[in-house]
Amino acid sequence: MKDWAGVGEAYSASYAALCAGTLPVMSAMLGPAVGRDLVDVGSGDGTLAAAWAEQGWSVTACEPEETMRSESLRRHPHIQTVAGRLPSLPFDDEDFDVAVANFVLNHVDSPRSAAAELRRVSRGAVIASIWTRSPSWLWAEVTERAGVVPLAGGRLAPEEEFERTPEGFERMLREAGLAALDVAEHTWVWKADPGALWTSVEGGVAGAGALYASLGAADRERFRHAFDTVAAERVIDDLLPLEHSAAIAVSAAR
Template identity: 55%
Template sequence: MKDWAGTGRAYADSYASLCVGTAGALLGMLGAPAGRSLLDVGSGTGLLAASFVDAGWDATGCEPEPTMREVALQEHPEIRVRDGALPSLPFADAEFDAVVANFVLNHVADPRASAGELLRVSADLVAATIWTSSPSWLWREVCDRAALIPSEGERLPPEKDFERTVDGFARMLGDAGWTSPQVSEITWTWSADAPALWASAEGGVGGAGQFYRALDDAGRRSFRAAFISVCDERSIAGRLPLVHSAAVAVASHR
């Protein structure tokens, strides 16, 4: 799966603001906090966990990547952040009232085992999100203009993978033991800052960042020039409007 090593700062300055776009939907699905405890698995740089704290949850983060945890501790010192990764979390059974994994199950090597682990450490509610549509066209177009062959991306073995749709996500979660998960799709436009997007590529964030890191100097120059060209054409008032969709799931096992 994707290598996130050393990407904490670049992620915080770019895609963190995109991924927190599910916060409102998750908060609505989990209900009133009433001082309950919540674990944010794959908490990254802490922006989503901070949203839960602001809403009244007693939130803890869990993140395996050291530079992500470093940024989280710098920018959100009020949040406890533990080192740990799916599918084996360093917590007791039913330790938290609610457990959330935001855009995590689309990155793990065993989605069903990982979804089952979320269930294990929850006493009540579990929630998770995956991408159903993201503007990967942007980076494909950059590659086309740069005359570069885009990476196909790493895929799970068929027996581990699942369909990245609302129904496919629901079926996978059911296989993992979630009881009657409620799954819906949300769509929003992320107004992206072009310099921050470029910083994500240089910083090795996601598939585009890993592709850029693997290029030689000539390839990087071509990729950069094509990125500037696409942004010049697509930007509105200096920002790139990028439409995203995500499947958001919640279940209870009381």
């Protein structure tokens, strides 16, 4: 799986805003926040955790990566942020009304064990999302234009793999022990700053960042030129309108 070590600042400047695009659908699925608490697992730089808090949730942010936690504490000091990694979270059984994992189960080695752990720490609902159309489609085009060899993606063990569709996500969660699931697919357009996207690459974020870090100087130059070309073809009013989709699933309370 991808190595997220050291990317907190670059992630916060780029993809944090994209990943928060699931908030409206998640909020509608969970209902009113009044009097309820929530743990945001894999909370990154705290962007989504802070948004939950603004809605009235009592929020605990839980994130394994040190630089992500540092960004969260710097940007959102009012949010309690703790170290913790799936599938073994530092909480008691049924500690929270809701457990959230936004674009987390697609980054762990054992999605079913991770989902079962979310179920364990929640006395109410579990809500989670995965990409059905991730940012990788843009970088695949840039990689092809640059004429560089893409990195081989990390693969789950065959018994851990699942189909990245709403139906496949639902099946995997049921196998993990979650019941009474409501699953929706959410598509939205992220208007990205090209400069922020390039920051993510130089900062080592996700697959594109890992690929760039592996390249020699000449290939890096070709990759940057290809990115600038693709961005120039798509930009509208200085921003890149990029379509993404996610499957979002919520389980009923116990």
